[in-house]
Amino acid sequence: MTTDTFDIAPLFAPGQPVPAVRWTGYPKYNFIGGHNDADSTPVAALTEAANAVLTREGRDLSLYTLQSGPLGYRRLRDFLVGKLRRDAGIACAADEILLVSGSLQALDLVNALFVARGDTVIVEQETYGGTISRFARLGAAMVGIPLDRQGMRMDALAAALEDYRRRGVTPKFIYTIPTVQNPTGTIMPDERRRELLRLSEQYGVPVVEDDCYADLIWDHKRPPAIYAMGRRGQVIHIGSFSKSVAPALRVGYIVAPWDILSRLVALKTDAGSGALEQMVLAEYCTQHFHDHVPVLTRALREKRDTLMEALAEQFGTAAEFEAPPGGIFLWVKLPDQVDIAKLAQTALAAGIAINPGPEWSVDRDWSKSRMRLCFASPAKETIREGIAALAEVCRREFGVPARSANVEKRAGA
């Protein structure tokens, strides 16, 4: 600061996050963030959609929420009514859907409705980093429920709920990503969803279902949404077009009965989410969504395969992972001597970005040698080069993988 500067730092409210650092472009090997496959972005059809809807309804941009009111563009909500019935088994009306600025705004609104400082929330032990940082910022206590190959473990959930009941605490909700769990990639089967609802009922704790990856399952066999199986008001459902169409279009949605939705609407004081994106999505999705998704998932699956092959080749048995049945990320365990936070830092200096496990888990110790690798955005050749470069950094820092790793084979690979 120079003497020419007016010093306002003493006026900042307490509890500020660390200031952002200047953005200097994406790293060469970018395995983080929910970025998608550029080749699968339906540019021509989105352009046509923009043309059609702007020509037909462009004058409505002069109105804050078009002709649709605060829930968002009616034609997109109408599309979602059909899509949610078809894909997720959800029977809801257009006025039980609130369009929001990405599923992140959905999380903020739901948190604003339920969470006060000192409250308790239940999450999967490994979960979305943005959820963890949000709860931390709000001063909420997070209880992490361990996962297995079928998602959140119900025995552990039951034990946690019972423990809190004994202590006289009612957690505000159970936050789950049941369908292509972030970061583990698991899909919770029907039976376990029913068990989750039974426990939710027994302990009077509602469920927040974050389903933003649910469109991206290779075989398109998606269980009914928990929302579809629960009682009215028991589940709040969150979805997004970020993963299925394009992340830069900031359009997500919340499904809930009106007595809950009306409270979320009251908390949404932004005079509406971006209308043009809602209009273009409605026009595009009504015609193309159900044809587009299989094209996208084929491309994603190929990239997943490329990533798994590259890991097997470069890390050999040092990298352990399950092949995810969908999504855009792989959750990888490295040998215990690898301090993943340190690896992430060193790798970034070499142009390789990875998500260190502790940012995606409420158990720092359990996740300290784990990482999330996103495979949707980088080209296949970039994935191969990037994993080779990462293996090189890891070997230099931690002595693993051994130099001979590329001739070792992973068990079962």
Next chain:
Amino acid sequence: MTTDTFDIAPLFAPGQPVPAVRWTGYPKYNFIGGHNDADSTPVAALTEAANAVLTREGRDLSLYTLQSGPLGYRRLRDFLVGKLRRDAGIACAADEILLVSGSLQALDLVNALFVARGDTVIVEQETYGGTISRFARLGAAMVGIPLDRQGMRMDALAAALEDYRRRGVTPKFIYTIPTVQNPTGTIMPDERRRELLRLSEQYGVPVVEDDCYADLIWDHKRPPAIYAMGRRGQVIHIGSFSKSVAPALRVGYIVAPWDILSRLVALKTDAGSGALEQMVLAEYCTQHFHDHVPVLTRALREKRDTLMEALAEQFGTAAEFEAPPGGIFLWVKLPDQVDIAKLAQTALAAGIAINPGPEWSVDRDWSKSRMRLCFASPAKETIREGIAALAEVCRREFGVPARSANVEKRAGA
């Protein structure tokens, strides 16, 4: 609620706002909200812009913040650097601009940086309703500084600052809408801006300058922004494209030096504002913005004239107002016996929406017979019919205007 309903109301966090009511369409005579003139919405050029930018850069929608990072689409920030220099006298770099989801998100971010429960903020006595409701929600104490025809009164500001200094309180900032003040329509002259900065300096209280109407001045003679006249870090500047292009495009911006902006970026946890709207605006504005604004302001001025004529005809001397030099609203005083909150309610039942003064003022008593009328959206004929209908309701409820009002003339009209 039926017995089928899972009752989560006991889990809501304290301090919830009143739930939203179901939206049933716009009122027939809509004099509220920042809606704009549909005929002036540049639909064809926006459509062309969408075409061009999507064809050229549509693939980048696969990236959360395009190729631009968290500050927002670079080409729009580049446009703003030139626009702010030309129109507002602001010399800033592209990385001193943060693109946000409308100026409402700008207010939320600035409040998050400064305002904790119990803090004090200084506002104009009459000010934007969304600002008042935000501070109320945050538990901040608002001090309202009276306005005259040149905006916020500096004698009253000096007295308030001195009073707070004596009490050992430093207000967090002075929030002002200096250019086409909402709702009074005043423009603060250069000399008063300098006086404001002098007081800000003397008392160590920064200025938040909300300039979202500043493009809409009939004669386009806009004083330099307060930001342009202050020291580095003394002023945070907020702008928007909602009033100058289209409100449904939720794009606003914050201008601040990096040490402040980096903190606002850290608080902006939405993974970027809608990219398509930023892209289309950049493409459109670079070519058309400076030609579009005079076309829009001519149309707005005509509607203002229509509204003032209709008020003179229907209310005669019972409606007092100053002709605003720009903007989209008129601030009207009715006779003291008119309870404007009651009038607003009765009028709404008759299909006429007005903003009651007490929602736009921190002095409920002073504003209890005042109202804000927005004239940008309704057609001229609708303005005339609506004001006639409003006069009828007002007469029925409060006995004014007298039935002969349409032959009385306002003094000076």
